[in-house]
Amino acid sequence: MALFSPFEARNKLTQFAWLTNRPAFFVWAILVGVAAAGMTVLFHMAIHWGQLLTGSVPGEIETVVSRWSTTERVLFPVVGGLIAGTLLWLSSKVRKDMNADYMEAVALSDGRLSLRQGALRVLSSLSTVVTGGSIGREGAMVHLGAMIASAIGRFLAFNANDIRLLVACGAAAGVSAAYNAPLAAALFVAEIVLGTLSVTTLGPLIISAGVANITMQLTGYYRVTYDVKPISLAMDASLLLLLALAVVAGLLAPLFLRFLDAVRQLFRKTRLPLPFSLALGGALLGGILILQPAASGNGYGPIEDMLTLSWTIPAVLLMLAYKVLATGATVGSGATGGVFTPMLMVGASVGMLFFQIISLVMPELAAQPSLYILIGMGAFLAAGTHAPLMTILMIFEMTQQINLVLPLMFACVIANVVSSMYSTPAMYGVTLSREQTARLRRQISSMTLKGLVIEAETVLRQNQTLEQAVAMFQAYPVRYIYVIDENDHYQGVLSNQEVTRWLLSQSPLTTPISELMVQPHFIPVLHPDMTLAQGLELFLSFMGERLPVLLSKDEPVLLGVVRKSAILEQLEEQRILQERHQPPQMDFRISGDK
Template identity: 45%
Template sequence: MLTTLLKYRIRIQRLFHFSEDHTMLLWAGVVGLVGALATISFRESIHAVQWLLTGKTGSLVGIAESLPWYVRLIMPPLGGLVAGVFLVLSKRFASGAASDYMEAVAIGDGHISVRQSLLRSVSSLGTITTGGSIGREGSMVQLAAMAASFIGRITHFDPPRLRLLVACGAAAGLTSAYNAPIAGAFFVTEIVLGSIAMESFGPLLVASVVANITMREFPGYQPTYEMPPFPAIFGWEVIFFVGLGILCGFASPQYLRLLAFVKRKLKETNFPLPARLALGGLFVGLISVWEPQVWGNGYSVVNSMLHSPWAWTAVLSVLLFKVLATSFTMGSGAIGGVFTPTLFVGASIGYLVGFGVHALFPVGTSQPYAYAIVGMGAFLAAATSAPLMAILMIFEMTLSYQVVLPLMLACVVGYFVARSIDETSMYEITIKRNEDAKARLRLRSTQMRELIKPADTVLPLSASFEELSKMFLEYPVKYIYIVDDENRYQGVVSLQDVTSALLEKSDMSAKRAADFLRRDALPVITPGMSLGQALQHFLGHQGERLPTVDETGETRALLGVVYKSSLLDAYFKLNKAGG
């Protein structure tokens, strides 16, 4: 079968005279269709499990509010326990294939384990349907990417193109989840791939558009967020949206730190994974006894904020409880997305800011829901370090040009404020990419003063022949560095010259280092010399080290030596980091 599929792929390519890029666009369309179907399957699975557990489907918040308090208490920990069991089972299928689509695209070969992904998705299903405060989009995107990986492997895609096909699957999954095809493509481009190139961006867009069209063809389709018309913004009101961006920029790192802190503390308990997920679910259950609106990913609460007035105390209360519930769910190790809960936090912060602005300036300012919409984008931009994706996502959701100006300002300001505080991100791949970029910059600017080591083989001009011989016997080197009485570098004495003198068997008692001195035998390294300049000096030198001389003044003081191994190690690190 595999051979047949490969033959058909090659035959179609030859029949229509398609290049590899043209063929990639066709396969991106296939992946977009399959990714949308995978997303729909997961969504319907959620509804089916909800009906089996509670006899109801729809909003998790609505289901939670209809349940007795004791059911809200016990369902999340039981769901966490089941989810933990499936997660443990998935680890048994860990192999050379990646378990995460970001890893498969950014640093892997595009191979995603089917069995492991399916088991992790079942685990996510257990968390989501029992009230876990976590997003659905994580598993949706993972399943779409897994399907793309499977298609690429059975049609024998080479690793680079397989990685791109998996990226197309991820874009299709995100588009299907949020009805934002352009933002779906930019999500993968900004966060996963880390760069925009038409060779990759074109297929991503095709996959996203096909996925979006497929979703719209299914009955009962509706966007996740039902955005109201965005009001016209007066010029001076933009100042408040900039302030909202600043606030989101400050709040985002604290939010991410809280998620990381809870995750670290729960991991330190050393509980088995099922017990840890059950513990996280127990915290969510306890919170939901008082605040059932913490169940689920929060989109129904955001929709309510966008279409009906809320008291600021109610928004603040649900925001605080929701952040705690998300922290415990994510921190327990549950499988799912943090994307939608992040949008919830941004919407709540924006609503509170809008409430305050409208209370102070009731005339000439927008209603709180407008600030909630912009807050979603600003907080997302700050948390993901992907402002362009955040701008496009909110724009696609609202389809309003009125939102563009305040949204762009808030997103960009939020991004830069967050980066100035802490260069963390929701996604580890972004953090690793930032660390690699720092490493490249640091290595490119490396000067030899950072690699200088002490020079043990140094003698004065007046050193006797016996001292020279003794040092050569003690150290396995070819050259001894010679300095004057003020430690100024004069040149070297070569092992070859000393050996030749010994073979002559003449009296060397009167000979001194100055008699064997070679002044320009070796190139010298200076402290301010760059990595590349020093490497050029070593290319013409067969030895392991070169002397380092201070040439800033007239002293030419010997500072030490630079070893070739240290230089090459820094150079290889630079290449490995992609520099």
């Protein structure tokens, strides 16, 4: 009996064209949803096994770290950093013929992910998470979902667009399984990664995310992320206070991202190899964990404590400071992961502090600390991600509190607007690229050709002769000469082929140009009020380097010419100027995590 060959199976499957059409794609979206949820369960188990290797009783990261001795709180993050850095170094040596980041694969490429490079990065993230790193652990789970989707798409020989959409489905399923938030997961991928909310793409994303959520429920891994007491919403002045909290979050979120970027720049200046850079970050983290073990992990434990217990202002301030420093040490050193959930933790602290201040100033309005904490989380996250719609749904799905939706709608939008008023470091490189492209398009749509017009040297009047045309073609290596009348009105072009034809017919050199075939519509013409984009579009249909510029359609006075290279140079100059003034990019390779 012949052994089973996956390649033979693929060849047989690819013979059925219906397997890659749109209705069948929803079947693959379902399969990807199940597989991504399975990868999430597997990663949870890997964390469990990793904690056993450290000699700990498995549990929440903060609880595990609190049981470590003082020596272990330094030793484990340092060793974890060395291992994580070594794995990252090895991943950098993998042949880079495919993408390592699912966001770039979907938004900027063909959807093909490097499985070897991705596996090494996921293991690196696992090492950081198990040893107490202050990053979101679910980023690796999302990447695993995207990787398995890419593998399925490549195995079935999908075209590039279908692979991209299938990888997006895998990412949405991973986010859904990680956060128990299927709607927010679909919107996260659509809003941030794909940059579109069209029904064509949103449908498969919702299917994958929903199936992943069902799978997590069937496997017993589903639970409401933040199980808070029912929240009541009063239509009074407290709503205005929540809006003020949104403004504060919108101002502070960019500062948090700037701090992380500054720490990362400091680590880069050390020029340490990745293993030693992450080990140094682990040592700094260990010093913080000696003082506050709850600063480890993704911040889930402290958020739960804030939602259920009473905190003093000094306690919240200390927890906030420790968490920010721990996240800076972990992320700044180069650890793979993201700041999605650490941002929720910082936002919760901001909301708690705001509530405590209100309790001192206006105690009659300070009745529900959980309301301020959750609004602070949503506003801070919306300000950092610039994805308010996704944030509204995510906070709702993580709490199952319908009364939160109305204040979240206002708070997330306001925080996003406030943070957008000044340069904010980009959490995700794809959003930065998309914003740069959109900004460049807006700029070139307002820039005209007027400043690029130069004198036209190859111009003859109708009353000049064939001899003068021959002399001009000999002096200038061009294919066309522009012809004008006595009023400088453009009449068309005279081609070198037309001049050659007249010479071969032995026509007199004194023949006026007006008797030659001047072609008025042979090449496109430009106007000074045209935009760079309009001018470039006309050049795309013309093989030459220059085009004539006329005053207007009604007044076709020849003003000069514009060169294609001048337009391209202007566009490149604008792109370089944008890069110089762009906000820093956090450049997290495994992003969108909890």
